[in-house]
Amino acid sequence: MTCGSCCTSKTDAFFATRTARRDARRYQRKGPTGTTKTLLEGLAQVNAGGATMLDIGGGVGALHHELLEGRFDRAVHVDAANAYLEVARLEAATRGHADRVEFRFGDVAECREEIPVTDLVTMDRVVCCYPDEILLLSVASSKARRWLALSYPRNRLLLRLGTGVVNLYERVFGNDFRVFIRPEEHIMAEVVRHGFVSRFERQSLFWQVSIFERTNPLLA
Numbered sequence: 001m002t003c004g005s006c007c008t009s010k011t012d013a014f015f016a017t018r019t020a021r022r023d024a025r026r027y028q029r030k031g032p033t034g035t036t037k038t039l040l041e042g043l044a045q046v047n048a049g050g051a052t053m054l055d056i057g058g059g060v061g062a063l064h065h066e067l068l069e070g071r072f073d074r075a076v077h078v079d080a081a082n083a084y085l086e087v088a089r090l091e092a093a094t095r096g097h098a099d100r101v102e103f104r105f106g107d108v109a110e111c112r113e114e115i116p117v118t119d120l121v122t123m124d125r126v127v128c129c130y131p132d133e134i135l136l137l138s139v140a141s142s143k144a145r146r147w148l149a150l151s152y153p154r155n156r157l158l159l160r161l162g163t164g165v166v167n168l169y170e171r172v173f174g175n176d177f178r179v180f181i182r183p184e185e186h187i188m189a190e191v192v193r194h195g196f197v198s199r200f201e202r203q204s205l206f207w208q209v210s211i212f213e214r215t216n217p218l219l220a
Ligand SMILES: C[S@@+](CC[C@H](N)C(=O)[O-])C[C@H]1O[C@@H](n2cnc3c(N)ncnc32)[C@H](O)[C@@H]1O
Pocket: 007, 011, 012, 015, 036, 056, 057, 058, 059, 060, 078, 079, 080, 081, 084, 106, 107, 108, 109, 123, 124, 125, 126, 129, 130
């Protein structure tokens, strides 16, 4: 299934085969690192027992590769980059998970009607790749029956400057992909509005990692 948008083509072009293969090799060599590792540490505390997950913008698929090892039952990986889906699919097959992961290409916001509700929704370093963070968070929240796990860049001057340089470079070379730094309060407020409370918070110099649990029943 494919549901493209202007966002999908920019993102698909930005995360090309070379990037995806390099990231896959790094994951195979080192395992989960950075925000992914921190999210997994936080998720070790949730009582998953056979639960399902939706990995939005899962990249090489590190989160579902790890969480399907005895914790979660099934995963859906939606990604706006074909190259990432390809390497994630290969790794899932190598691990014997191929029949437990459904891979879908597209912008999750565009595809939302076709995306199932799962117990956990993850978005590791995805909010910064999307022009409408409120829409993205709203879609992710509406698909999370129990937990929502996010990582995103902190709203710090150095990061805003770095992002400005990256975006200028992209503009000069005629690429439409942009990186966005969002105020942490906006992200938190949107998630809380959907009935979640924070259960795990970890900050590094540049990254915020948060795991939320739903307190109200999900009205499908
Ligand atoms: C910086 S990469 C992060 C990949 C992986 N989660 C990680 O932390 O290594 C951002 C990912 O989000 C995906 N993405 C961005 N916007 C998306 C959207 N609206 N729907 C689905 N995937 C999206 C990109 O295709 C890419 O795989």
